[in-house]
Amino acid sequence: MTTTTSSQRLIRMLAMVPYLQSNAGVPVSELAATFGVSEAQITKDLSVLMMTGVGEYHGELIDVDLGALERDGVVYLRDADFMPRPLTLTTREASSLIVALRTLRQAATGDQRKAIDGALAKLEGAVGASAPVDVHLPTVDAAIKDTILSALSRGHQLDLEYVTAARDERTRRRVDPWRVFTEQGRLYLSAWCHRAVDVRTFRLDRIAAAEETELPVERSRESADGGTDIPPALFTPGPDTPYAVLDLEPEARWLVDEYQAEIVDDTADGDRTRVRLYGSDMSWLRRLVLRNAGLVHVVEPRELGDEVVAQARAALAAYDG
Template identity: 55%
Template sequence: MSRSRQQVVRMLALVPYLQGNDGIPVNEVAAEFGVSPRVIRDDLRLLMYTGTGEYAGELIDFDLTALEEDGVVHIRDAEFMTRPLRISAREGVALIVALRTLRASASGSELTVIDSALAKLESAVGDSAAAPVDVVVDQVDPAIHSSIVHALANGKRLQLTYATVARDEQSVRAVDPRRLFTEQGKLYLEAWCLRAEDLRFFRLDRVIDAQVTEVDAEDHDVQERDLSDGIFTVGEATPYALVDLHPRAHWLTEYYQVDLLEQSDDNVWRAKLYGADWAWLRRLVLRNAGSVTVIEPQELANEVSSHALRALRAYDDE
C-alpha cells in the first residue's frame, strides 16, 4: 500500500480512536498505530482541515497547547463522524473534478475503483456535474507509468533513466518511490534518490526508462517538501538569453523556463530563455538553428555563430 493510502486509512481510524481515548499521550497513539510521534502530529495537523464546513465548529479541532507542551491529545468538534455523510452539490462537483484529475494519472485496477466512485457521485449530484470540465494531463509512456505504479504498490525500488533538461544529460538513478501526483498538467514521481541522498521530483514525461527491482524500497524519514523545492527555479544569478522564437520554436515555451516579452505581427516571439549555464543555452539554440535567434548577450550570439560555422566547415572538409 502506498504511503498516501496508508495515511488515509490511519487518519480514518485515528478519529474514533481518539474520541474513545481523550487525553491520551501522543507517544501511546504512535505506538498503537506503529508510526513515529512526528507522523501522528502531522496527521493531526492535517485532520484540523477536515470537517463538514470551513468555519470553527465545522472542522475537527485539537488542543494544540496540550499537544505541544504536554504531549497529549484532546480532540474536539468531531461528533459529525458518527452521522451519515451528506455533501452539498458544490462539494460533490469538487470531488468529481478531483476524481477526474486522479483518473487522468491512474492505471490498471485503480481505474475501476475511480470509475465506480465517479459513477456514484455523478448520479448523486445530478445535472450539476454535467458542466464541461476538461482535465488535461500530459501523456506519458504507459509502460513507464505502469512500472512506477507497480513499484509504489509493492514497495519496490526503481531504477530510472532520466533526462535532466537543465543540464542536457541523461542519468541512471536508483530511487525509492513515495508518491505520484500531478502539478500544472504534468505527472510527477516523488522519490528518494540514492545518488543525491535526498528527496527529488521526477517528471514522468522525462523518464526514459523505469525498471522495478527486487530490492525493497526503504522508508526514509524526510520532511514533506513542496514541488518548487525540487525543480529548476529562476533566481537573480540564473543565466538567460534574450531570443526571438520563430513559429517552429514556439514549443520551447511549454517545455523550458521561458518568459514571453512580446509577440510580433509575423508570429515571432521575443522571450527570455533561462538555462543552467551558458553552454546549455548555446547547445539549445544550435539544436534549433534557424528557429531561435539570439539577441542578447552578444557573446552568446557570437559563440553560436562560431560553433555553427565550425560544424559547416567540418561537412565541407568531408
C-alpha cells in the same frame, strides 16, 4: 524500519477522530501505542487534522487543545461533529473533483482505476451531467508506467533509462521510487537517485525504459523528509541558482507559467513583462532565449546577451556558407 504511505496515514487520521471523540484526554503516548506510530508522528497528524473541516472559520475546523497537548501531553478534540454528516457539494465543487479524479486516473492502474471509476460515476450522477472538461496528459508508455507503479507498490528499486532534453543525452540510473504525481499537466516520478546520490524528479514521458529489480529500496521518502506528505517543488531556486532578467513580449508571457520565474515589472516597456527566470545553468538559459528569438530579450547578465547574439550570428553564417 516501518514506513507509512499517504493512504495509510489518511486512514489512521480518519480513525483517530472518532477514537478521540469517545476518549477525551488521551495521553499522546497511549494514542501512539494504539495506532502503532511514534509520538512525533501523532503530533504531526494532529497538526494536519487541525486544518481539516467544512470551512475556514472557528467551529468549521477540527480543534485540538494545544495547551493541554503541550502542557500535559494529553489530547482533547473538539468541533469534529461534522464528520458523520453527509457531504454536500455544489455543482462547481463536484465538477472540480471530477476533473481531479480524471487526472488521477491517468496515473492509476488495476484496482485503483476501478475505485476511481466508481467515485466518478457517483459524482457525475450527483452533478446530473458529465463535467464539460476532459483531461489529456502527455503520452506515457503504458508498460513503463505499470512497471513504475508495480515497483512503488512492492517497494523495489528501478533501473531507468532517462532522456534529458536540455542536454540531449540518455543516462542509466538506479532509483528508489517514492511517488508518482501530476504537475502542470505532466506525470512525474519522485525518487532517490543512486547515481546522483540525491533526490531527483523524472518526467514519465521522458523515461525511455524501466525495469523493476528484486532489490528493496534503500532510502525511503519517510526517512529522507520525516514522513511529510507535502510534495517537493519540481525546481526550487537557491542563492547560487543561475538566472537571467528578461523582457518578454506578450506572446512569450507563457514562460512565466511554464518555468520558475518572478515578475520584476509588468510594464517594463510597453506591453513587455520583465521577469527574473531561473535555470539549471547559463547554457540552458541561452538555449531558451534562442528558441524564443524575437520574443525574449536579455536585460542581464550582459554576457548572456552577447552569447545569444554571437551564437545566432554563427548559425546565420552557417546557412550563408
